[in-house]
Amino acid sequence: MSAFVPAQATAGGLRLALRFALRELRGGLKGFYIFIACIALGVAAISGVTSVSRAMTDGIEGEGQTILGGDIAFRLIHREADASERAYIESLGPTSRVATLRAMARKPDGSDQALVELKAVDGSYPLYGTFSVEGGGTLDDKLAAGPDGVPGALADASLLARLGITVGDSMSLGRSMVRVTGIIASEPDKLSEGLEFGPRLLLSDSALPATGLVQPGSLVNWSYRVRLAPGTSDEATRAQMSEARAKFPDAGWRIQSRANSAPGLQRNIERFSQFLSLVGLTALVVGGVGVANAVRAFLETKREVIASFKCLGATGNLVFSIYLIQVMLIAAIGIGIGLVIGAILPFVAGAALAGVLPIQLAMSVYPVELGLGLLYGFLTALAFALWPLGRAHDIPPTALFRDQVDARRSQPRRRYLLATAGAALSLAAIAILLAHDKRIALVYVGASAASFLLLIAVARGIMMLARRAPMVRSTALRLAIANIHRPGALTPSVVLSLGLGLTLLVALALIDGNLRRELNATLAEKAPSFFFIDIQSGERDAFEALLRQEAADGKIQSVPMLRGRLTKVNGVPSDQVAATPDAAWVLRGDRGITYEATLPANSKLVEGQWWSADYSGEPLVSFDAELAAGLGLKIGQPISVNVLGREITARLANTRTVEWQSLAINFVMVFSPNTFAGAPHAHLMTVTWDPDVSTERELSLLKSVSSAFPTVTTIRVKDALSQVNSIVEQLALAIRSASSITLIASVLVLAGALAAGNRSRIYDAVILKTLGATRARLIFAYALEYAILGLATALFALAAGAAAAWYVITGIMGGSFTLLPATAAGAVFGALVLTVGFGLIGTWRVLGKKPAPVLRNL
Known part of the structure; x- marks a missing residue:
């Protein structure tokens, strides 16, 4: 008894507890294998997922020049850069111009057609990375026109399979013909193009005008990529971007740098990583129940030992310290196993995804991500072990022996309850504070905690x-x-x-x-059954007449369509607007916009009034109600959009609900008709048939449209779905x-x-x-x-x-x-x-x- 008292009265008590804990661990880890497995599984999930996410984002950043196609990219929609803009861009360094649009590729006899993602490149493409063709050959040779004057084109293998053609065959593209001279093996800047609805078809920009696909208002994306001087820092690149915005404030271009080459992909990686990290945290919490079970069962086997300690004068503090040290040492084994797996996972993922992703993962060991897994594992073990360990503090030897037949339990002291709550709250706080989307993390953690209590x-x-x-x-x-x-x-x-x-x-x-x-x-x-895009104003009436002839029993809708970028909300630049996560996407990139004299059929007014059919005053705009609320936009406040290089400001006249899930013609912003008077634009039409309409009728309409209007792009909704x-x-x-x-x-x-x-x-x-x-x-x-x-x-x-x-x-x-x-x-x-x-x-x-x-x- 006397051996315990002085030791506990000094700092040596901790050393004594450690000595006893290590002695008892000599008996092995029996009863703790599931404890170790639960901790290892959760730690491996969290550290592994965050490490793979870091490897992917670092890989994107490391290959930013290749993905973007340059050090800086200037993107315009509907229009090319004018002479002064082009001169400024070319003054920065070697430049490459790329045009991307959707079009219909058809067999020469018109028997079949397919939607393609068309890409027209100049002789400088690519500035970075390597474009390769199956079987070899240079890009210039493959895209050059043949002896008969037909230009060459390169295609994804899926396009050839879709149309049933081979290399060397020709196909119609708009109003011209192109010959497939090879199959694309690798496209270095593919990630920067965003979501694709069809296979890639690549041709020279010199062959693009003959197709007739580029008309005023056509949905064409023009990208000007620049190679800056070697050694240009990211700070200098950002300064160059700021200068371009200041020098051409009304250009309406979107400027990206190599440091932000694929923002959409990076956001998706961050969100998916957050979800998987929360799943790993859930696994840890579930495993925490196993920790509590294992500690409780372990202490039951140690009743006689604990009783002996107390009979010899050991205090509750010493007993608690001995078994807390044991539990945390065992938890350290599980955490160590999880960290090893988490450190290896980026290398495994890099090898497994080598042929899937167009980027190389930055495979490495990431200490910060592993440290996060260690912290989660430590807090989980502590949160679930403190309660059963704390109960042993005040239980006298007689109660411990009586516990063999009386399994009733008592709560531990308040300090152990508070310590348990503190560890659990720390776990939740870290999960929320380190999350990409804190609102989702808060909901997830709250739901998990509520489920646990329930x-x-x-x-x-x-x-x-x-x-x-x-x-x-x-x-x-x-x-x-x-x-x-x-x-x-x-x-x-x-x-x-x-x-x-x-x-x-x-x-x-x-x-x-x-x-x-x-x-x-x-x-x-x-x-709708079909979307028809890029219908020129001069072709609109004839196109609608064809639809009414071929689809007389279908519902036909037509609206003017432009693309514009939201630049200001109530006078605040879009990159400074404090938008909610649900509405922030409206501020990124270009949005489809239209004008209407009357309220769209699938919308309902929420607030404000619709303008009259003959309205001719200041430009007005109608906005989606939920998105307006997310942007903090009120009735009467102005918004500015950049369309065709012009900034147009309109006052918010009303908000409305929009049935996005119907896939009908819907727009975030609908303007009063006088806003775009005289602006060149195309039209969008849809045909809605009965869902049971035969495939033969749909394909017949598609063939008729492609033959009569080769420059109109057709999207069959069934294929998109x-x-x-x-x-x-x-x-x-x-x-x-x-x-x-x-x-x-x-x-x-x-x-x-x-x-x-x-x-x-x-x-x-x-x-x-x-x-x-x-x-x-x-x-x-x-x-x-x-x-x-x-x-x-x-x-x-x-x-x-x-x-x-x-x-x-x-x-x-x-x-x-x-x-x-x-x-x-x-x-x-x-x-x-x-x-x-x-x-x-x-x-x-x-x-x-x-x-x-x-x-x-x-």
Whole structure:
């Protein structure tokens, strides 16, 4: 006894606790393997995901010149740079001009056609990187005109497969012919082009005028890439960009530098990384339940040791310190394993994605990202270990020995409760503060915390209902109900271990299912059958007449269409507007705009008044109501847009709701007709047929339009939806695969909880077998217990997951939500299989114990 007292009264008490902790660890890690696996899994997920994200973003930044196609790029829409603008750009260094647009490529006999992403390049392309052709050959030679004057073109292999042609064949493009001279092997600046709806077709810019595709108001993107002097710093590049904006304030161009070569891709990587990091955090929290179970079971095996310590004079502080050190040392093993996996993951991802991504990942070991995983792992272990460790502080030796037959638990001291709460809050604060989108992180963390608390309430509710259940005649069912609510029951551990993982997967499955339903059913009924783009004003009437002849039973809509960039909101430059995350996208890049004399058919006024049909005053604009609120825009305030190099300011006259999900003709901004009087522009038309219209009729219309108006671009909505659906499928598969980490953690925790409960099950089984119970009856009773727990957990997961999915679909995506029966049945079946399966595996081993050794130790 005297050996403990002075040691605890000095700083040497910590050394003594460390010495005892290390001595006890000599017995091995039995009982802590699932603890270690849970921590390692969560840490590996967080550190690995953030490291891969960093490797991708660093790779983009490292290849910024190649992706952008230059050190600086000036982008214009609808128009080319004028003489003064072009002279200024060329004064900065060697320049390359690239034009991109969508067009229709057709077989010479008109029997088939396909939408292509057309790219016209000059002789300086590419300034950076290497453009390669399958089978070799130079770009200049491949794009040169042949002896017959037909220019060459390079195509993606998918275009040749789509049209059934080969290298050497010719095809129509607009009003001219081009010959396919090769297949594109690699395109260095492909990432900078954004979303593509068709295969690439590349030709020389000298061949573009003959196609007739470039007309006043045509939807053409012009990009001027500049190679700056070697050694030009990023600071000097930014200064050059600022000078260009100041010198040509009304140019309306979008200027990018090599440091921001693919902003959309980087944003998507950051968002996906954030989601996966939150999934990893969820796995850690689920694993935390396993930590608590393992610590609790470990302390139960150490009751005699703790009692001996206290009988010899050890204080509660020393006991707590000894076992806290042990737990954190064991957690350090799991954290170390997770960090090793996280450090290796960028190299594995780099090798696996080498043939998929057009960039090279910056494969390295990232200390900051690994440090984040370490911090998450440490706080998780601490948050879930403090509670069970704190209970041992004040329990006297007599209570510890009595605990063998009385499994009631007491709460730890207030300081341990506060420490547990502090660790949990620190975990949540770090997840929110370090998130790319703090609002989503806050919602996610709040929902996880609420689910955790609800699961505890559900477990207690199940136990209360079981306790109050009426007596049943079936012995097996009576035993199952008693096991659910008895002291030391597995109910809380099973419900907590499975609940969060199943809730997350149910939510993701319902979101995925509703998105598919919206794409395949709802949109197929509401969406137009065709979009026709770049209809010139002089062709509009003739084009509409053709549509009314070929699609007399269809609904035809026509609107003027321009592209413009929002430059100011209430006098504030767009890059300084404090927009909400949901509205910030309106300020980036160019937006489609139109003018209308009357309120569009698929819109409803929210605030303000629509202008009269003969209005001729100052320019007015109507704005989407939700986006206007996100920008802080009020009725009567001005906005400015740059269209065709001119900045036009209009006053907000009204806001309106827009049915974006219908895929009908919709615009964020609709102006009064007098705003663009005399401005060159094209028109957009749609044809909406009955969803059951035959493919033959659609293809016949497509052929007629392509033959009569070769410069009009046609988008068949079914093809676009098919491509979007394919993207959604791949994304959903990736998300579900990543989210399975949480389910794996749940399964590990469930297995650990059932294993920890086997000790008491052994005594129960032996006593019941001694009293005459058969193995079959006991297995049936335990199966009923696990089935009831699994069913209750699945029902909670279904309700909570459906609520989360409903919020995402209706609140964030603005769609309609339907509870999908197959998903519900899958959740219930999965929970039952896991709980009954793991439970019976452990029970079978328990029932195999011989009665005599157990009875001798009672």
